[in-house]
Amino acid sequence: MELIGTTLLVCFLVVVFVAPGSSRRKQFPPGPKGFPLIGNIFDLSLKELWLSLARWASKYGDIVYIHVFGTGLVFLNDAEAAVDLMDRKGSIYSDRPHLVMAGELCGGYNIMSFTGYNNQFRRQRRLMQRALTPLVIKNYHPLLEMETIPFLKRLLSKPTSYVDHIRRYAGTLTLNVIYGHQVTSDDDRCLKIAEACADVLANDIAGGGFLWLVDVLPFLRHLPMWVPGSGFKHKAIRWKAQLTEFATVPYEEFKEKMENGTAKLCYCSTLVEAAGKSMTEQDEFDIKYSANTMYSASLDTTITIVTSFMLCMVQNPDVRIKAQAEIDRVVGKDRLPDFNDRPSLPYLECVLSEVFRWTAPVPYALPHRLMQDDMYRNYFIPRGSFVFANIWTMTRNEEMYPNADAFVPGRFEADVDEEVKKKRDPRNFVFGFGRRRCPGLYLAEQSTWLLMASMLAALDIQKAVDDKGKVIDPEVRYENSVFRMPAQFKMDIRPREHARKLMNV
Ligand code: HEM
Ligand SMILES: *[C@@H]1O[C@H](CO)[C@@H](O)[C@H](O)[C@H]1NC(C)=O
Numbered sequence: 001m002e003l004i005g006t007t008l009l010v011c012f013l014v015v016v017f018v019a020p021g022s023s024r025r026k027q028f029p030p031g032p033k034g035f036p037l038i039g040n041i042f043d044l045s046l047k048e049l050w051l052s053l054a055r056w057a058s059k060y061g062d063i064v065y066i067h068v069f070g071t072g073l074v075f076l077n078d079a080e081a082a083v084d085l086m087d088r089k090g091s092i093y094s095d096r097p098h099l100v101m102a103g104e105l106c107g108g109y110n111i112m113s114f115t116g117y118n119n120q121f122r123r124q125r126r127l128m129q130r131a132l133t134p135l136v137i138k139n140y141h142p143l144l145e146m147e148t149i150p151f152l153k154r155l156l157s158k159p160t161s162y163v164d165h166i167r168r169y170a171g172t173l174t175l176n177v178i179y180g181h182q183v184t185s186d187d188d189r190c191l192k193i194a195e196a197c198a199d200v201l202a203n204d205i206a207g208g209g210f211l212w213l214v215d216v217l218p219f220l221r222h223l224p225m226w227v228p229g230s231g232f233k234h235k236a237i238r239w240k241a242q243l244t245e246f247a248t249v250p251y252e253e254f255k256e257k258m259e260n261g262t263a264k265l266c267y268c269s270t271l272v273e274a275a276g277k278s279m280t281e282q283d284e285f286d287i288k289y290s291a292n293t294m295y296s297a298s299l300d301t302t303i304t305i306v307t308s309f310m311l312c313m314v315q316n317p318d319v320r321i322k323a324q325a326e327i328d329r330v331v332g333k334d335r336l337p338d339f340n341d342r343p344s345l346p347y348l349e350c351v352l353s354e355v356f357r358w359t360a361p362v363p364y365a366l367p368h369r370l371m372q373d374d375m376y377r378n379y380f381i382p383r384g385s386f387v388f389a390n391i392w393t394m395t396r397n398e399e400m401y402p403n404a405d406a407f408v409p410g411r412f413e414a415d416v417d418e419e420v421k422k423k424r425d426p427r428n429f430v431f432g433f434g435r436r437r438c439p440g441l442y443l444a445e446q447s448t449w450l451l452m453a454s455m456l457a458a459l460d461i462q463k464a465v466d467d468k469g470k471v472i473d474p475e476v477r478y479e480n481s482v483f484r485m486p487a488q489f490k491m492d493i494r495p496r497e498h499a500r501k502l503m504n505v
Contacts (some may be wrong), residue, residue, distance in 0.1 A: 026380035027067035029074065032056060048478050050363040050392035053077075057393045063379060073387030075364065078397075079429050085376060086368055086434030094435040095369035097386060100221055101212035102205050105236035107243050108352075112293040117371065117435075124290040128439040131270045137442050139265055141339050143176045144447050148336060149503050155459070159493040161399050162310070163303060170302035171195065171295070173447060178291045179254045180264035190250045197246035198296050247292040267291060272390055297440060300360055300390040303341035304485040305448055312407050313461040314474050314491045320456065323351050324496075327457050333498040337453040339446070345453070350412040352449055353408045357426035358407045362394035363484050365432040392484075394429045458499040464492040 016405045024332040056064045057077040064075040078083040086093045095117040102108040112128075115121040130136075138186045151169040155162060172183040175190055183191050212232060216218040223230045256271060257263035269285045270354065326347045331337045334349045337345070367386035381387075401411060401424070412424075422428075427445065432440035438444070455461065474489040 016132070026382075027378060029063040029376075029379040029381070032060075034066060034068075049481055050360070050390075050484070053390055054393050054396065055365065063377065065379070065381070065385075072370075072382050074370075074381055074385050075390045076387065077393045079389045079394050082394075082429070082433045085387065086389060086432075086436070089374065090435040092371045092374065093368050093387060095371050096436075097367055097369050098294075100214045100218050101236065103230065105214070105233065105240070106205050107240040108201075108205070110243070110247070110289045110292070110474075111296070112290060113297060113366065116369075120286070123286050124293075125435070127271055127290045127437060128288055128294075131267045132439055132443055134295070134442045134446075136270060137446055138339075139270075140177050140267075140443075141446075143180075143264075144173065144450055145338060146182075147173045147176065148450060152454060152458050152499075152503055153505070154448065155493060162493070163307065163488060166306045167299060169306075169451070170299050171492070172234065174295050174467050175250060176266070177295055177443065178267045179250045180257065180266035180269060181250055181253065190253065193246050193249055194295055197242055200242050201296055202297075204235070205239055218286055222450040231488045244305070246295075247288055247470045249255075251288045252289060267294075287462040294440060298444070300480075300483050301440075301444060301484065302447075305355065305359060305444070306451060307486050308361070308459055308484070309355050309448075309452055309455075310491060311474060311476065311486050311489065312355060312358065313456075314463055314489075316407050317353060317462055320461065321406070322493060323348050323409075327453065331457065334501060336502050337450075338458055339450065341453070342449065346448075347386055347409065347413070348453060348456070350409040352445075352452060353405060353412045353426055354409040355448075355452070356430045357401065358360040358397045360392050360395045360430060360484055362430070362432070362482065364388040364390050367432070368436055388430070389433050391429050391432070395426060400424050415475050458496060458502050459493055460496055461491060461493050464490045466499045 047419040053064070053075055056150070060333055062076070062078045062081050064077065066073050076085060095112060098116065099108065099114065103114050108114040109116070112121060112124050125162065147169055150172075151165060154165045154168070158165075171191060171194060175181040175183060179190070179259065181190050214232060220232075223233065225233055227298075253447070254263060254268050258269065263269050268291055269286060275283050275287075326345055327337055330344045331341050342349075364389060367388055370381060370383055370385045370387055373383045395401070398404050416424075427441070431441040431444075463474065472490050474491060476489065478484055479487050
């Protein structure tokens with residue numbers, strides 16, 4: 001999801017320069033007062049932005065409005081407002097900011113998270129929703145389970161590179177579930193293309209915060225290729241070719257397997273079979289590019305949620321011990337947990353819910369661009385505003401989650417009626433809202449459960465100890481402004497006594 005992250009970054013930067021006219025003298029939602037013209041640019045600090053946003057929420061209420069050079073940024077701080085606007089008024093709240101360089105010139109508009117609210121978007125969303133329902137994901141369970149043991153082995157062989165192992169896990173899992181492509185070596189061609197592509201997206205196209213002059217002065221897109229200063233167009237052509245290669249190679253491989261009868265059940269096969277003989281060129285384009293979108297969308301999110309889980313285990317050994325005891329009792333010590341065990345592991349379920357809540361992996365989701373002027377709770381919200389669901393404040397709602405900053409899975413054990421239970425489920429908001437809500441949520445939810453259960457069954461993850469026997473408290477830092485991803489920290493990862501048996505070694 002690197003590109004998703006960078007989309008958000010660019011919004012903050014692009015708005016500094018883009019100034020569409022907006023109506024004055026209307027009652028805007030409250031927010032910190034900015035200087036005329038340059039607006040609230042000084043209030044925006046990208047590092048741990050969620051903390052500033054939370055301060056505004058407690059000062060100004062459920063809807064906060066700021067503007068930067070005339071473009072509104074709207075933060076919806078409670079779930080009700082987010083549902084009212086992004087869900088109920090989904091027909092006008094589902095566009096994305098327009099990006100000339102990344103979207104138009106580099107071909108990013110083929111990738112769904114960038115696409116505006118148009119027919120292509122609607123078609124591809126429909127495909128994803130069809131092929132990623134909980135029922136269909138059941139079919140992918142064997143694929144998910146295949147990646148667990150290799151991941152545990154890599155983690156144990158070189159614990160300090162845990163981020164690389166998680167990235168590899170997310171990448172191989174996605175290639176498997178999407179294309180039925182099984183990665184067997186580090187030199188795997190698809191994996192290499194995929195990793196290079198994710199890198200281009202995150203570091204080249206989005207390099208320097210994603211800000212390209214052509215995003216600010218869109219007429220530059222017409223610059224002839226031979227003119228000095230048109231370097232960005234040459235780069236765009238190269239990068240677009242790379243993105244296209246990544247969309248094409250694994251898909252073509254999948255198609256050959258379909259033809260020679262060796263394709264495995266996966267996202268693409270589900271959709272190609274559903275389309276049947278009447279599959280059009282457009283159908284195929286949509287399958288190919290919706291598949292392509294998912295690779296980059298799953299990387300950073302998976303790294304965020306898994307490293308956060310590890311941090312929670314390091315900081316809360318009592319939770320780890322209790323969850324391990326449950327697994328040992330229910331599953332035994334001869335095999336890893338699998339999806340059939342899930343209903344019999346209620347405490348683990350609470351741990352997963354609390355990991356989602358406490359982490360808030362994408363703390364203010366991605367911007368939804370408002371397509372028409374709108375009124376809400378007597379406030380005026382101008383067309384073109386970038387609207388953010390402030391997921392962070394929702395996860396820190398003290399009424400629903402007393403002592404919200406603490407990691408306490410037990411809060412989900414408390415006996416409450418069904419309605420409260422439903423309302424406080426963090427899955428309601430950590431995946432965003434409305435027609436842009438994360439389409440990978442069931443896949444992410446289930447693969448996270450499996451990985452968490454397996455790690456708990458096989459590993460003890462706890463505070464590291466230095467040479468002198470002193471316990472090291474992990475240093476918690478957040479450097480990424482879009483994903484609440486803990487930066488590399490010290491911990492001790494070791495196999496439990498029966499781990500070898502679980503991992504068949
Ligand atoms: C813990 C894991 C994950 C979390 C917390 C998460 C969360 C989110 C959030 C908050 C958004 C923005 C929603 C909005 O704009 O309102 C999003 C978008 C998206 N996610 Fe996820 N995600 C996760 C994993 C995944 C995975 C594994 C996939 C793919 C298989 C995926 C695919 C996507 C796509 C394609 C979008 C863009 C949707 C659009 O623009 O319409 N996500 N995700
Ligand atoms: C089927 O096609 C795939 C992808 O090109 C190839 O790797 C595989 O060897 C082929 N299998 C058979 C039986 O032809």
